[in-house]
Amino acid sequence: MRKTTLLLLIGFMVYVSPFLGVPHLFRERMLLLLGVCAMFIALLFRLEERRRERNMADVYHEERAPTRDTEQKLADISTYGEAGHQS
Numbered sequence: 798m799r800k801t802t803l804l805l806l807i808g809f810m811v812y813v814s815p816f817l818g819v820p821h822l823f824r825e826r827m828l829l830l831l832g833v834c835a836m837f838i839a840l841l842f843r844l845e846e847r848r849r850e851r852n853m854a855d856v857y858h859e860e861r862a863p864t865r866d867t868e869q870k871l872a873d874i875s876t877y878g879e880a881g882h883q884s
Contacts, residue, residue, distance in 0.1 A: 800841060803838060804839075805832075807831050807834055807835050807836075810827070810831055811832075814827060
């Protein structure tokens with residue numbers, strides 16, 4: 798199950814819980830558990846977003862500044878053509 802689907806299901810359960818007719822004590826515990834699950838899923842979303850940001854920063858850095866001599870030669874070839882000289 799995807800995280801977004803799970804988060805939507807938790808939200809639906811919180812919305813429907815007052816209309817289910819369950820005892821007050823059970824409803825309190827269910828809402829507590831659903832709240833903890835929602836916070837955990839939100840934490841997973843945040844960690845995944847930070848990981849993507851780091852990966853994008855690494856890709857941007859590699860594309861903008863070649864680190865090896867062969868990468869610099871490939872960048873020159875793609876910029877100036879096969880001979881590596883400006884025309």
